[in-house]
Amino acid sequence: MRFGLHTTHCRLWTGTTIRPEWKVKLSYHYGYLSVALNPMTGDLITAFLPDMSQESYQAFLDHIQSEITENILLIRDQAPSHMATTLQVPTMVELHELPPYSPELNPAERFFEELRPLLANRIFESLEALEDAITEILRKYWENPKLLQRLTAFPWIKKALSNENTY
Numbered sequence: 001m002r003f004g005l006h007t008t009h010c011r012l013w014t015g016t017t018i019r020p021e022w023k024v025k026l027s028y029h030y031g032y033l034s035v036a037l038n039p040m041t042g043d044l045i046t047a048f049l050p051d052m053s054q055e056s057y058q059a060f061l062d063h064i065q066s067e068i069t070e071n072i073l074l075i076r077d078q079a080p081s082h083m084a085t086t087l088q089v090p091t092m093v094e095l096h097e098l099p100p101y102s103p104e105l106n107p108a109e110r111f112f113e114e115l116r117p118l119l120a121n122r123i124f125e126s127l128e129a130l131e132d133a134i135t136e137i138l139r140k141y142w143e144n145p146k147l148l149q150r151l152t153a154f155p156w157i158k159k160a161l162s163n164e165n166t167y
Contacts (some may be wrong), residue, residue, distance in 0.1 A: 001112040003119065003130060004030035010120040025123045033115075033134060034060045036074060039107045039152040040161060042145020046138055048131050054084040065090035077106060107152035114151060 005027035012020045032052055036045040047063045049056040064074070071092045076082045078097055089095055103109040118137050124130040141148045 001033045001035075001115065002030055003033060003134065004028065005124055005127065005130065007123055008116070008120045010117050012121065022121075023123055029127055031127050031131065032056070033112075035108050035111065036060075036064050036072075037108060037111060037148060037152060038072075039149060039154070039157050042141070042148040044138070044141055044145070044148055048134075052079060052081045054081050054087065057081040057084070058087055061087065061090060061093065064093065068092060075106065077103070107154065107157070110151050110154075111148065 005025055007023065007025045009022055014020050032049040034047050034049055034057075037043065045064055045067045047060050049060060064072075071094065073094050073096060075096050075098060078100055083097070098105050115134070115137060119130070119133065122133070124133065
C-alpha cells in the first residue's frame with residue numbers, strides 16, 4: 001500500500017447547510033507498507049519500505065524469513081518488483097501469483113481498504129509521523145487477530161483450506 005503526505009479526503013457528516021472545511025497538504029513524499037497476512041489465524045507481518053524496487057521487496061522477503069518458523073505460501077500480485085527473476089526467496093516461502101488485474105482475490109487489498117479511510121482527512125508533518133499513525137492502527141490488528149480474520153478470511157479461502165475440500 002502506498003501512503004504519503006498528500007492529503008486524501010473522504011466524506012464527512014455535517015448539517016445540511018454546513019460546508020466542511022478541508023485542510024490540504026500538497027506534498028509528494030511517499031512510502032510503502034508491505035504486509036504478509038494469514039487470513040486463517042490473523043497473523044500479520046508488516047514492513048515500511050521506501051519504494052517498490054526489487055531491493056526493497058527482497059528486504060521484505062528477508063524480514064518475513066526472520067519472523068516465521070514454518071513453511072508458508074505467499075500469494076503476490078504481479079507488480080514488477082514482485083516478479084524479478086533475481087529474488088532470493090527463502091526456502092520456507094513458496095510463491096504464487098494472482099492473475100493480472102484481480103485485486104478482489106488478494107486479502108491484503110481488503111486490509112488496505114480498511115486502513116486508508118483511517119488516514120484520510122488528516123495532515124502529517126513527516127513520513128515518520130505518518131508511519132507512527134499507521135503503526136498505531138496496525139497495533140489494533142496485532143493485539144486482536146480476530147479482526148484481521150473477519151476482514152480477510154474470504155469464504156473461498158476457508159473452503160480451499162478446510163479438510164472437507166478433498167481432491
